[in-house]
Amino acid sequence: MSSLSENVEDGEFVFRGIVDKPEGIFDRYGKLATGCLKQSTGVSVDRDGNRTDDEVIEFMVENRPTSNRKFVKFLKMNVGNIRSNGWKVDADPLPTNEFHAEMDQVVPSKHLNQVNARAIIDSGMIIDAK
Amino acid sequence: MIDYCVERNTTFIGLKNTLALGCVASAMAFASPEYELNFIDKKDTNVPLVNYSLFSRDVESIQSLTQEEERVEAAEFDHAMKVLGSFVGLEKGWDGYDAEPISSQSINLTERLLKAIRVVKGLILGWDVSPTGRGSVQIEKTTDCGYFEIELFEDGLMYCFSERNGESTCSELKTIDDVVSWVIDVVS
Numbered sequence: 001m002s003s004l005s006e007n008v009e010d011g012e013f014v015f016r017g018i019v020d021k022p023e024g025i026f027d028r029y030g031k032l033a034t035g036c037l038k039q040s041t042g043v044s045v046d047r048d049g050n051r052t053d054d055e056v057i058e059f060m061v062e063n064r065p066t067s068n069r070k071f072v073k074f075l076k077m078n079v080g081n082i083r084s085n086g087w088k089v090d091a092d093p094l095p096t097n098e099f100h101a102e103m104d105q106v107v108p109s110k111h112l113n114q115v116n117a118r119a120i121i122d123s124g125m126i127i128d129a130k
Numbered sequence: 131m132i133d134y135c136v137e138r139n140t141t142f143i144g145l146k147n148t149l150a151l152g153c154v155a156s157a158m159a160f161a162s163p164e165y166e167l168n169f170i171d172k173k174d175t176n177v178p179l180v181n182y183s184l185f186s187r188d189v190e191s192i193q194s195l196t197q198e199e200e201r202v203e204a205a206e207f208d209h210a211m212k213v214l215g216s217f218v219g220l221e222k223g224w225d226g227y228d229a230e231p232i233s234s235q236s237i238n239l240t241e242r243l244l245k246a247i248r249v250v251k252g253l254i255l256g257w258d259v260s261p262t263g264r265g266s267v268q269i270e271k272t273t274d275c276g277y278f279e280i281e282l283f284e285d286g287l288m289y290c291f292s293e294r295n296g297e298s299t300c301s302e303l304k305t306i307d308d309v310v311s312w313v314i315d316v317v318s
Contacts, residue, residue, distance in 0.1 A: 015228050017224045018225075018226075019225055022216040022224070022261060023212070023213045024213045024216070024259050024261055025260065025262070027258040027272070028258055029272065031272070031290075033258065033260035033268070034260075034262075034268070034270070034279065035260045035261055035263065035268055036225065036262075036263065036265070037263075038227075038262035038268075039228070039229065039263040040230055040263070040264045040265070041228075044227050064203065064226050067161070069223070069224065069225065069226040070225070092161050111165065118277055
């Protein structure tokens, strides 16, 4: 039985895996491009679930959604900060991943969701995979 | 005042002052067998052609570059094109999640934009090309003045975003001419 609350709290952290290919995912200064937060649907993330960063990352590496790409870095974001930038974060547990959640703009718009994506990324933390 | 130049392979033709001459040069460039696009499918009618002759501002053309400036700009342009080329053939889920393949229309549009931007001295510098999870391409640039981003969609729309001193602006543009003007006005 899951110990996770149905509502994602502002104090929680969520993690997004980052692959190393193709080029361009990071800019010339090593900054993560905002393209990683631009999806046709919501952006999949994993809740921390009161786990350590290492535990979250280990789980994400072993349970990544597709098997042909390896996560080399992880973007760790504070939920309260995401929300203060006009995005929402909702729990979306999967049969294979109770920590799964989705983040998206409160008012999704194909052409407008660049706004604040940069701020969300810049206020997050990049963690290298072990 | 200098009209924008047009590109034929690596040779740049600078034409000054007259819109009429600019139009002729633009037409010549696109008619020339030497003018080759690396990724653009010429049958793709959704990708707008660039009318370089429409640009007529107080900017310096690439014609006035020193040898060192030309080398730096060529390296930046070549790198951007190389990165853009790496997006061709990406499969669904390339980001480890469910990212869409990068659309050929977005890649074509980005190539045209980079070539248009390169025509103005210094304008190509500092842009990084990046894929997005929804099949579009974006170019972005961080300067002392702020952060600038252009996302290019398969339907031909280009979304320009800037953030300076905590203030952000957004523009949805439909032609490369307009985007180049935005870059000159807002970014440079």
